[in-house]
Amino acid sequence: MILGEITDLGQITTNNELLNEALRWVAEHYKDKFEKGSTLLFDNEAIIVGHEEVAMLPQGKQMLESHRKFIYIHVPVSNEETIGWASIKHLRNITKKYDEATDTIYYGDEPQSYITLRPGQCAIFFPEDAYAPNIGVGRHRKYCVKIAVD
Numbered sequence: 622m623i624l625g626e627i628t629d630l631g632q633i634t635t636n637n638e639l640l641n642e643a644l645r646w647v648a649e650h651y652k653d654k655f656e657k658g659s660t661l662l663f664d665n666e667a668i669i670v671g672h673e674e675v676a677m678l679p680q681g682k683q684m685l686e687s688h689r690k691f692i693y694i695h696v697p698v699s700n701e702e703t704i705g706w707a708s709i710k711h712l713r714n715i716t717k718k719y720d721e722a723t724d725t726i727y728y729g730d731e732p733q734s735y736i737t738l739r740p741g742q743c744a745i746f747f748p749e750d751a752y753a754p755n756i757g758v759g760r761h762r763k764y765c766v767k768i769a770v771d
Contacts, residue, residue, distance in 0.1 A: 705732025
């Protein structure tokens with residue numbers, strides 16, 4: 622997991638060119654007018670930007686999830702968002718087995734730690750990370766960027 626200010630994303634360079642492209646997109650577009658839906662940055666669905674408006678859940682009500690095929694960047698745009706985190710290496714309570722169609726595994730374990738992101742910040746989650754997003758009160762808007770691992 623990587624946490625940081627969006628204004629600092631230009632300092633991050635990885636060996637994954639798709640992740641680099643997604644980081645550039647976030648840095649350049651996170652203040653764009655919010656329009657609910659999804660945007661494909663590449664026709665092969667290697668990078669998908671979800672413009673989400675979702676209801677927040679109280680801490681303890683949101684389950685940890687992980688993904689095998691995608692890296693995710695969470696970017697709150699309207700309100701703070703708390704996200705629980707744990708390494709999948711330490712999780713033992715799988716509540717919903719891996720679903721290839723949604724690329725998701727759900728866990729009943731408690732997060733190891735919590736972070737709170739403000740608009741202008743982002744968190745990057747890799748396949749070895751499990752996270753419980755959208756913790757808070759009310760509704761919020763966010764970008765959720767999916768980057769193919771392969």
